[in-house]
Amino acid sequence: MSFIKRCSLLLSMLPLTCFAQGKCEVELGHGLIITDSVIRIVDKGQTRVQINNDTQLLIQGYWIDLSEQETQVLYEYSKGIRDTVPELVSLATDGVNLGLSAIEQVVEGMSDKEPEVLKTQLQYVERALMDKFKRGDDFFFIAPQSLSKIDDFFTKEISQKIHSAVHGSLGAILVSLGDAFKSREGNIEDRITDMSQRMDIITKEIDKSLEKKAQQLENKAEEYCECLNTLDETEARLQAIVPDLTAYDLVQIRS
Template sequence: MRALLFIVCLISPLTSFADLKCDIDLKYGVVVNDRQIRIVGDQSRTMYQINDTNQLIVLGDVIELNPQQLAELHDFSSGIHYVVPKMIILATEGVELAVETVENVYQGLVGADNTNYEKVQSSLQRVQDRIKKKFIHADENFYIGPGRLENVNDLVDEEIEEQLEKAFNTSLGGVLSTIGGLTEGGSEETDQKTDDLSQRLEAMGQELERQVGSKAQYLRKKAHWFCKKMNHLDQIEEGLRASIPQLKEINVITTSKINAKEPTK
C-alpha cells in the first residue's frame, strides 16, 4: 500500500490541472501564417480566409464589410494569430511532459530492460505522433486540426487520451508486477525489498518534483490563459456570425463556460 501511495504522488504533477476544465470544440481546421488565416473544412477546402486582418473571403467571394465588422474581424484575426502558435507549443510541451513523466516512473521502478518497456515506448510514441498530426508547425504555417479539446491540461482529444492511458496502464502493470515480487522470499527479505523500493520511490519522487513540478505549474498557468483567450475569441466570432450572413453557418470555435479559478501558486 505504501508503494502504491508513492506512485500516486509521483504522477501528481500531471493531475495538478484538475480544477481547470474548459470544453473547446474546433469544428474546422485552422491554418495561420503572418499574412493570413484559413479556415479549412473537409478535403482541405477553404471555407473562408482573412488576409492581413482586414479582408474577408468566404468560399472564394470577397465580402464587403462596414467599419464595425472590420473592427471585429481585426480583433478576431489578431487573437487567432496570437493564440494558435502558442496553443501548438502548449500542446506539444504538455504531452512531452506527460510522456517524460511516465517513462521516468517506469524506468525508475522496473528498469528499461523490462519486457514491457518497449510496449510503453510504443504507446507513448503513438501519443506523440497523433499530437504532431493534430498540431503542426511547418515553415511559416501553424495548423490545428478540428476536434474537441476537453481538458486544457493535456490539450488532446479522446483518441489521443486513450493512447496515453494505454501507455500508463502498461507502465502500471509492470510496476505492480515489481510490487508483487516483494512478497517472494522470507519476511526479513520482504522487508528489505520493501525498504529498497520505498527509498527508490522517494528518491524518484524528489527528482520528478525537481524536474517536472515547476514546468507543470508553468504549463498550467499557460493553459488557464489559453482557456480564457479561446472563450473570448468564441464571443467575438459569434458577433461576426451574427452580423455577416456568409459566416452564419461556419462556426469555428465552440466553448462552454470555463472554471475561472486561477492556478494555485
Template sequence: MAFRHGILISPEQIRIQTSNRTVFQINHDQDLFIRGEWITLNPAEQELVRQYAQGLRKFVPELVSIAVDSVELGLTAIENMLAGIGNSSQQQEWQALIRETTYQLTSRFVRSGDHFYLAPQSLNELDAFLHGELKTQLKDLAKYTVGAVWDALRDALRQSEDNFERTESQNWQPADELLAKINSGLELKADELEQKSVLFCQRLTELDQIETQLQQRVPQLLAYDVVTMK
C-alpha cells in the same frame, strides 16, 4: 472549447475550411472573403476582423503547445521513475516507447514553420489518442516496469540469504529522496501549465465573444461558427 471547422494559418492568410474547402478567409488580418466574395467592412468591423485574426494566430498554436507539454510532463514523470531500473536494453526500450508516444501526439497536428493547420476533428482525435492508444502503451510500460522491479528485488535477495542490505557498490537512492527529486521539478512545470491553461481558456472565451460580435455585424458568418463552447 472546441473548433468546429478546419483552420489553416499562414503568414498572409487565415482560411476556415469545411471538408477541405475554404468557406471564408482573412487576408493580411484585415480583408474578409466569404466563399470567395470580398466583404465591404466599415472601420469598426475591420477592427473586429483584425482582433479575430490575431486571436486565431495566437491561440490555435497555443492549444497544441499546452496539449503536447501536458503529455510530455506525464511521460517525463514516468521516465524519471524508471531511471536506474532494469538493464540497459530495458532502458532503451522504455525511452523508445516514450519517444514514439510523444511523436504520435505531435504528428496529429500539421505545423511547418509559420504554416499551421488544425483539423476540426483533431480535438476528438486527441481525446481518442489519450484514452485509447496512449493508455494501452502506458499499461505495457507499467507491466515492464513491475517486471524490472521484481527482477531487481530478486537479484538483490540472491546476493545474500541472510539479510537484504545495501552495499556500497549498489548505492541505492532512498525512495523518499527519489520522489522528492522528481516532484520538485514536476510541480513547477505542472503549476506553469495550469496557469497557462487557465489563461488560455479565458482568452479563447474572449475570442468566442469577438467572433459573436463579428457574426452580428456580418450575418453571413453565422453559418460558420468556428470557436464553440462545449
C-alpha cells in the same frame, strides 16, 4: 546522478496543458491552420474560410467585400485567433519529441538495442498528438475539439499510450537481458525483477511529470478563458456582418 533522478529529469520534458474544469467550457467547431499571412478554418480537410493578412476575407473561395469599419472587426477576430491558438498548440507540442526521445534513451540504456515495439508504440503517441496539434517551421494546426478537456487527452490518452510503449518494450528487453546474462554469474531472476521494477519507476515518473505540468499550466486557464470569451464575442460581431460565417462557427462557449 541516480537512475530515478535521471528518469525524472528526462521525462519532465513531457508536456501537458489544461483548462480548469468549470471555468472554461470551450469547443473549437472547426480546425485551424495558421501561418504568418493566412488563417484557414478547415473542415474535413477543406478550407472553408480564409483570412489573408488579417484584413481580407474569403468564404468557400469567394471574396467578401467589407467596409473599413467591418475590416476592423475582421482584424480583431484574426488577431484574437493569433493571440490564443498558437500558444495552445505550442503548450501542447513543446518538448514532446524531446520527451519521447528521452524514453528511448532510457530504455536503450537498459539493453544493447532499442526494441522495435517501443519505436512503433512511440510513433502511435506522436501520431495521436499530431492529429490534435501540430506545429511546423511556418504554421500551427489545431483540430476541432473541446479545449476544456485537453487535460484528459494528455493524462488519459497520451499517458496510456506512453505506458503501453514502455511496458510493451519490457518483454523484448527482458529477453535481451536474459540472453546476455546466461553466460554471466548472478541470479537471472533477480536481475529481471530489478528491470521490471525500473520500468515501473519510469511509468510512475511519467505520471508525476504529467501531473506537475497540469498544475503549472492550470494557472493559465483563466487567462485563456478570458481571451477565448473575447474571441467568441468578436466572432459574433463578425457573423452579424457576414451571416454566411455562422455556418463555420469556430468558438463555441458552453454555459
